[in-house]
Amino acid sequence: MLRLTRVLGHATEPQLAETLHRLEHGGTVERLKLSRADTARKRLHAFTDRGTEVGVMLDRSEQLSNGAVLLLEPTRAIVVALEEPQWLALAPRDAAAALELGYFCGNMHWKVRFAGEYLHVSLEGPRETYLERLAHLVANGSISVIGDD
Amino acid sequence: MNDINANAIPAASRERPSTAARVGIGGPVGSGKTALLEQLIPRFLARGTDLAVITNDIATKEDAERVRRSGLIAPERVLAVETGACPHSAIREDPTLNMQSADDLDRRFPGLELILIESGGDNLASSFSLDLVDYWLFVIDVAGGDDIPRKRGLGVLSCDLLVINKTDLAPYVRVDLPRMVREANEVRKGKPVLLTNCAIGDGVDAVVEQIAREVLFDR
Ligand SMILES: Nc1nc2c(ncn2[C@@H]2O[C@H](COP(=O)(O)OP(=O)(O)OP(=O)(O)O)[C@@H](O)[C@H]2O)c(=O)[nH]1
Ligand SMILES: [Mg+2]
Numbered sequence: 492m493l494r495l496t497r498v499l500g501h502a503t504e505p506q507l508a509e510t511l512h513r514l515e516h517g518g519t520v521e522r523l524k525l526s527r528a529d530t531a532r533k534r535l536h537a538f539t540d541r542g543t544e545v546g547v548m549l550d551r552s553e554q555l556s557n558g559a560v561l562l563l564e565p566t567r568a569i570v571v572a573l574e575e576p577q578w579l580a581l582a583p584r585d586a587a588a589a590l591e592l593g594y595f596c597g598n599m600h601w602k603v604r605f606a607g608e609y610l611h612v613s614l615e616g617p618r619e620t621y622l623e624r625l626a627h628l629v630a631n632g633s634i635s636v637i638g639d640d
Numbered sequence: 641m642n643d644i645n646a647n648a649i650p651a652a653s654r655e656r657p658s659t660a661a662r663v664g665i666g667g668p669v670g671s672g673k674t675a676l677l678e679q680l681i682p683r684f685l686a687r688g689t690d691l692a693v694i695t696n697d698i699a700t701k702e703d704a705e706r707v708r709r710s711g712l713i714a715p716e717r718v719l720a721v722e723t724g725a726c727p728h729s730a731i732r733e734d735p736t737l738n739m740q741s742a743d744d745l746d747r748r749f750p751g752l753e754l755i756l757i758e759s760g761g762d763n764l765a766s767s768f769s770l771d772l773v774d775y776w777l778f779v780i781d782v783a784g785g786d787d788i789p790r791k792r793g794l795g796v797l798s799c800d801l802l803v804i805n806k807t808d809l810a811p812y813v814r815v816d817l818p819r820m821v822r823e824a825n826e827v828r829k830g831k832p833v834l835l836t837n838c839a840i841g842d843g844v845d846a847v848v849e850q851i852a853r854e855v856l857f858d859r
Contacts, residue, residue, distance in 0.1 A: 492857060494656075494857050496655060496656060496657055528770060529770070531769075531770035531771055532770050532774045532775070533657075533659070533661075533662075533774050534661045534662075534774035534775065534854070534855040534857075535774070536853060536854045536855070536857070546857030548656065548657050548661070548855075548857055549657055550657045550658055550659050551659040551743070551746070552659075599794075600732065600733075600767070600794075616797070616798065617829070620792075620797070623792075
């Protein structure tokens with residue numbers, strides 16, 4: 492198991508970007524795919540897309556983020572790749588339903604984004620789990636799920 | 641071309657971080673969180689892990705006093721957080737008090753490797769913020785009934801490790817333990833579930849191994 496104890500930099504920094512670009516050709520750049528929620532962790536046991544087993548162990552002052560470079564060797568690098576956040580778009584029927592939906596999402600500690608008439612809920616687990624929790628609001632017509640028939 | 645030995649630790653990663661791993665222990669009232677702590681402490685110390693503990697209680701320092709009195713760990717390595725009304729606020733919405741206590745332990749004990757944080761007893765929907773902990777356990781017990789996993793509480797679903805404690809009580813409370821485990825595995829979709837009897841320590845070694853494998857990386 493490979494211990495990764497530092498964020499060495501960010502893939503967007505010019506010098507690192509150049510090194511990574513060279514490695515993409517002559518060596519390997521391995522991606523460590525993480526969910527947005529997981530980037531809050533300072534310790535993490537995971538596998539890269541090439542199957543390398545890693546133990547991330549960072550100081551509390553360091554922060555995982557999309558593009559964080561955790562390993563840089565002559566022929567290999569490991570870079571964090573954030574899995575795209577997924578959103579569930581919900582349309583409340585009227586103001587009363589909107590209040591109820593907002594209150595409910597807050598109670599569930601869900602992360603939300605306000606999008607005009609819609610409320611977007613960040614999916615940090617399976618979509619069906621969220622739909623299950625919202626079933627009573629869908630059933631009584633208070634809300635509808637956008638993109639579903 | 642350089643042949644990279646998979647076991648070699650590259651120069652940039654050789655040292656360890658200066659702050660400890662943080663592991664949360666949550667779960668409903670009375671499920672055995674402190675009992676699990678009391679079983680974990682001697683095992684971590686025996687394997688050489690530099691350890692400290694934080695307990696959360698609503699209005700007292702009951703659990704901290706109990707752990708200090710146990711003689712299992714130096715009393716100054718046990719901190720108490722009083723959460724006031726709502727135990728889950730202190731581990732989820734506003735974990736500042738717990739984060740400050742953990743920072744305090746990091747400063748006071750250089751070389752500290754692991755901080756175990758017991759939340760106040762709560763309900764099935766409680767969960768830890770990943771701003772506070774790197775990994776968290778949710779402890780339920782068989783005496784709460786074998787339908788608990790089926791109820792799909794947020795804690796049961798989203799924790800990193802589900803611990804089903806008090807396995808010794810199953811025959812007395814008419815609980816079908818194999819079924820409880822099967823349903824726990826179903827709702828957790830492959831995330832780990834372990835069984836313990838914290839009255840005597842059965843199954844606790846596996847919990848230690850799991851925590852070490854997921855956050856300590858010391859072997
Ligand atoms: N039979 C049996 N009793 C247990 C076990 N684990 C804990 N207990 C008992 O259950 C009771 C509650 O245990 P605690 O460890 O205090 O539970 P807790 O989750 O810390 O409780 P709070 O912090 O108050 O929420 C105590 O009387 C323990 O002795 C177990 O595995 N088997
Ligand atoms: Mg307790």
